[in-house]
Amino acid sequence: MSTQTTRHFINGAYTEGTSGRTFENRRPIDNTLISQVCEAGRADVEAAVHAARAALNGPWSRLTLAERTEILYAVAAGIEQRFEQFLEAEVADTGKPVNLASHIDIPRGAANFRIFADVVKNVSGEHFDMPTPDGSGALNYSLRVPKGVIAVVCPWNLPLLLMTWKVGPALACGNSVVVKPSEETPSTATLLGEVMNEAGVPHGVYNVVHGFGPDSAGEFLVSHPGVDAITFTGETVTGEAIMQRAALGVRDVSFELGGKNPAVIFADCDLEATIEGIGRACFANTGQVCLGTERVYVERPVFDEFLAALKAKAESLTLGDPHDTATTLGPLISLEHRQKVLSYYEQASADGATLITGGGIPDMASPYAQGAWVEPTIWTGLSEDSPVVREEIFGPCCHVRPFDSEEEAVRLANDTPYGLATSIWTQNAARAHRVAAQITVGITWINCWFLRDLRTPFGGAKQSGIGREGGVHSLEFYTELRNVCLKL
Numbered sequence: 001m002s003t004q005t006t007r008h009f010i011n012g013a014y015t016e017g018t019s020g021r022t023f024e025n026r027r028p029i030d031n032t033l034i035s036q037v038c039e040a041g042r043a044d045v046e047a048a049v050h051a052a053r054a055a056l057n058g059p060w061s062r063l064t065l066a067e068r069t070e071i072l073y074a075v076a077a078g079i080e081q082r083f084e085q086f087l088e089a090e091v092a093d094t095g096k097p098v099n100l101a102s103h104i105d106i107p108r109g110a111a112n113f114r115i116f117a118d119v120v121k122n123v124s125g126e127h128f129d130m131p132t133p134d135g136s137g138a139l140n141y142s143l144r145v146p147k148g149v150i151a152v153v154c155p156w157n158l159p160l161l162l163m164t165w166k167v168g169p170a171l172a173c174g175n176s177v178v179v180k181p182s183e184e185t186p187s188t189a190t191l192l193g194e195v196m197n198e199a200g201v202p203h204g205v206y207n208v209v210h211g212f213g214p215d216s217a218g219e220f221l222v223s224h225p226g227v228d229a230i231t232f233t234g235e236t237v238t239g240e241a242i243m244q245r246a247a248l249g250v251r252d253v254s255f256e257l258g259g260k261n262p263a264v265i266f267a268d269c270d271l272e273a274t275i276e277g278i279g280r281a282c283f284a285n286t287g288q289v290c291l292g293t294e295r296v297y298v299e300r301p302v303f304d305e306f307l308a309a310l311k312a313k314a315e316s317l318t319l320g321d322p323h324d325t326a327t328t329l330g331p332l333i334s335l336e337h338r339q340k341v342l343s344y345y346e347q348a349s350a351d352g353a354t355l356i357t358g359g360g361i362p363d364m365a366s367p368y369a370q371g372a373w374v375e376p377t378i379w380t381g382l383s384e385d386s387p388v389v390r391e392e393i394f395g396p397c398c399h400v401r402p403f404d405s406e407e408e409a410v411r412l413a414n415d416t417p418y419g420l421a422t423s424i425w426t427q428n429a430a431r432a433h434r435v436a437a438q439i440t441v442g443i444t445w446i447n448c449w450f451l452r453d454l455r456t457p458f459g460g461a462k463q464s465g466i467g468r469e470g471g472v473h474s475l476e477f478y479t480e481l482r483n484v485c486l487k488l
């Protein structure tokens, strides 16, 4: 069988580009080859930015809001029509169970276009009737205009979901985009090009270039002077590198970055619901969720009971064929990422952790023995300055530690440079409210996890991000506000 090629999508057409370089995309379940991916050089990025600019100034800008939003509804419908294709592509790239991707990743990919089409149809500008000394008055109002050509740089953990979370509002606001998907997960962004064409998105509005970060497509894109603003989801350290590039030309950034999210569990919680929620927060998507939990603080009276139940939960997870409905845990994204996760597993034992469960590589039968599988893992007994407790691991693992007072729990939760998300588990609403106000994060869940109306603001505090996306909040980044004063 001939090897598939994953190409760039520039100006409405697939192209192998000009660099002559390719890289391999492999299935994390068994390390087999999916495709050779074309790597963009500077000239390819230049072509994509040029196409985006031409579309922005041309056909895209001539559509009415109603026409633009109809096209976005057609994109959403197009994803749904090709649901199985998107599902297969996402599952091949990530190894995540079909059960998960079919309930979260692909439906959200479609929803992200619908919701932002709805949002932009329903926002209005501000206007003020102004008195003037001559008595005739003035009308002072604001106009929202597209920001321009937006660079969209994406991670691999929720490829379609997180990419469309940015492309949806960018297009709804009338911008054009150049997307740089993660080198680990190039397939669904590429497939979306076909949907864009079928939905009638003018050529050049949506472009995709493939490659890596430094000295490759990612860096070429964010350094390109034709890019007006950069939206990025990924590691904090990458955000720092991109921000330096954004400084050239004083371009705006929207960053969704890393986390080391705490959960705080009080003794009066509904333990069964808490275990269910924390089990998902720690292990869903094999722990590769920015909002996932890697630090669990439990009030001492229920510590032993909680730990035993979480251990049982971890040990009940089923690894294997992503298409098997019984499978609840996929592999990590790559063997390279597994190396990183395993280095923390080793660090934990070097730092004297008590291993509650897991800690290594599971014994996988053929054909999965070559895949990037890792055991779900729980530790206790580490000091708070261990790298395992301080650094984002992005694997199916957590450290569980007891606490004795509300003040101590808040102090421990806040003892991190990150500030993305937290969850608080208690039946005492007043306490939940009080603690939520004290933990410095962008999103707090009380007695739940990963539940959110897409119209609400999403983003991180401290080193977990810059800006808020979601609902009308996305307009702050994807549009420019202009002030017009009309003397009457």
Ligand code: NAD
Residues within 6 Å of the ligand: 153, 154, 155, 156, 157, 162, 180, 181, 182, 183, 211, 212, 213, 214, 217, 218, 219, 222, 233, 234, 235, 236, 238, 239, 241, 242, 255, 256, 257, 258, 259, 289, 290, 291, 392, 394, 420, 460, 464, 465
């Ligand atoms: P990453 O930072 O390694 O890579 C993300 C993207 O940036 C990739 O497309 C990569 O090629 C590109 N890139 C890397 N260096 C670059 C550079 N110098 N210039 C331009 N582009 C560059 O992140 P990842 O490993 O793909 O994803 C995991 C990380 O993403 C975790 O830290 C996770 O917490 C974070 N994340 C955050 C959120 C959030 O909403 N806050 C959501 C998902 C993932």
